[in-house]
Amino acid sequence: MKHIAESTVRRLSRYLRFLEDFEAQGHQTISSGALAAQGGTTSAQVRKDLSFFGSFGKRGLGYSVSALSTRIREILGLGRTWNVIIVGAGKIGAALAQYRGFRDRGFHVMSVYDADPARIGRALDGVIIRDQKELESDIARLKPDIALLAVPGDVAQPLVDRLVKSGVRAILNFAPAPLQVPEHVTLRSVNMALELEILSYELVNKRT
Amino acid sequence: MKHIAESTVRRLSRYLRFLEDFEAQGHQTISSGALAAQGGTTSAQVRKDLSFFGSFGKRGLGYSVSALSTRIREILGLGRTWNVIIVGAGKIGAALAQYRGFRDRGFHVMSVYDADPARIGRALDGVIIRDQKELESDIARLKPDIALLAVPGDVAQPLVDRLVKSGVRAILNFAPAPLQVPEHVTLRSVNMALELEILSYELVNKRT
DNA sequence: CTCTGTGAACATCTTCACAGCT
DNA sequence: AGCTGTGAAGATGTTCACAGAG
Numbered sequence: 001m002k003h004i005a006e007s008t009v010r011r012l013s014r015y016l017r018f019l020e021d022f023e024a025q026g027h028q029t030i031s032s033g034a035l036a037a038q039g040g041t042t043s044a045q046v047r048k049d050l051s052f053f054g055s056f057g058k059r060g061l062g063y064s065v066s067a068l069s070t071r072i073r074e075i076l077g078l079g080r081t082w083n084v085i086i087v088g089a090g091k092i093g094a095a096l097a098q099y100r101g102f103r104d105r106g107f108h109v110m111s112v113y114d115a116d117p118a119r120i121g122r123a124l125d126g127v128i129i130r131d132q133k134e135l136e137s138d139i140a141r142l143k144p145d146i147a148l149l150a151v152p153g154d155v156a157q158p159l160v161d162r163l164v165k166s167g168v169r170a171i172l173n174f175a176p177a178p179l180q181v182p183e184h185v186t187l188r189s190v191n192m193a194l195e196l197e198i199l200s201y202e203l204v205n206k207r208t
Numbered sequence: 209m210k211h212i213a214e215s216t217v218r219r220l221s222r223y224l225r226f227l228e229d230f231e232a233q234g235h236q237t238i239s240s241g242a243l244a245a246q247g248g249t250t251s252a253q254v255r256k257d258l259s260f261f262g263s264f265g266k267r268g269l270g271y272s273v274s275a276l277s278t279r280i281r282e283i284l285g286l287g288r289t290w291n292v293i294i295v296g297a298g299k300i301g302a303a304l305a306q307y308r309g310f311r312d313r314g315f316h317v318m319s320v321y322d323a324d325p326a327r328i329g330r331a332l333d334g335v336i337i338r339d340q341k342e343l344e345s346d347i348a349r350l351k352p353d354i355a356l357l358a359v360p361g362d363v364a365q366p367l368v369d370r371l372v373k374s375g376v377r378a379i380l381n382f383a384p385a386p387l388q389v390p391e392h393v394t395l396r397s398v399n400m401a402l403e404l405e406i407l408s409y410e411l412v413n414k415r416t
Numbered sequence: 417c418t419c420t421g422t423g424a425a426c427a428t429c430t431t432c433a434c435a436g437c438t
Numbered sequence: 439a440g441c442t443g444t445g446a447a448g449a450t451g452t453t454c455a456c457a458g459a460g
Contacts, residue, residue: 107404198214
């Protein structure tokens with residue numbers, strides 16, 4: 001299939017969230033315009049986004065809410081449970097381990113790792129914090145799909161290397177460090193300080 | 209000035225981080241190529257990004273590390289302290305309150321708010337959690353520049369409305385909800401579940 | 417008549433390539 | 439010779455506008 005822009009995938013996620021609300025309200029169909037209004041985009045954008053994956057709508061009518069949300073879930077790969085491990089049980093790792101939004105979307109936290117003996121053995125929302133020394137053997141056994149990395153910047157790259165070597169194929173990084181991964185591994189980074197810096201830029205360069 | 213793309217601002221932040229490391233190592237000058245290698249981009253991109261704001265380099269030589277980092281800090285509005293409040297002292301709010309990366313960049317957390325009596329009065333990294341009822345009066349008094357919103361999705365919009373009404377001009381939202389703000393308020397959202405969903409999409413649609 | 421699906425026009429962002437300082 | 443600064447070309451993403459299905 002043709003390459004899909006990340007911005008399109010982002011919007012699909014948002015459409016899905018709204019479709020679920022809309023379905024809960026008992027609606028059967030929805031037009032591209034209604035979907036657009038919610039997501040802060042245009043009806044043309046919605047139709048274009050969906051058209052990359054097929055034609056799900058009925059002209060004159062709109063889209064079946066349930067059929068469309070099922071289809072988007074399929075497209076996004078949310079029709080299954082993803083097994084996740086979290087590396088780093090500091091403040092951010094702990095927050096992630098207990099974040100409801102993950103569970104609700106089929107992301108299952110299998111285990112959490114840390115190097116600090118004071119943390120190892122404790123439970124975070126039912127998941128025991130394990131010694132990072134167990135990482136390699138646990139990954140071999142548990143075969144997680146995704147690793148969340150929430151450690152200080154200076155230890156991030158060595159941990160990424162260990163994760164990659166152990167066979168992890170996807171990493172969501174929260175450490176404020178630029179990381180290198182081989183071609184076959186997918187890496188995404190969320191950097192909260194950077195988001196604040198963009199806000200800072202926008203504040204000093206205020207539109208009117 | 210011409211409108212600058214967000215992607216450009218993002219890259220400037222990354223260049224700055226690398227410039228600081230580079231400066232600490234005692235280097236005087238740096239070429240666009242070296243900056244690019246670090247940020248995972250190209251030398252042409254670096255030069256183009258910088259050219260929007262002026263000509264800081266010397267042909268044949270490169271850029272002065274210290275002059276360039278100072279200039280980028282100015283561009284991003286990081287030459288000052290930004291006062292920040294955090295609304296929501298749950299797991300994410302608490303993690304944000306104690307996040308070092310903010311302090312290091314001149315973002316100063318003035319206060320944290322919550323509605324839960326069990327949390328009010330406790331301290332997070334030296335900052336006392338205050339009752340959300342005090343929001344309006346505190347904002348009038350403290351005049352924070354930025355509010356971080358880390359509350360459940362269903363109470364996010366009412367809180368945004370209160371923040372906006374009290375005069376907050378910039379909000380960084382961590383709640384998984386689509387929010388509305390008036391034209392003059394800057395809103396950015398970070399949605400961690402959405403990042404995982406993009407990863408999910410990339411996993412099921414693996415490149416080769 | 418309504419609302420989708422989509423090629424074509426438009427806008428935006430990135431890369432190229434080279435003139436021009438140092 | 440080395441490296442910047444920048445128009446121009448190319449690639450990518452968004453909006454328009456309309457044919458056509460229901």
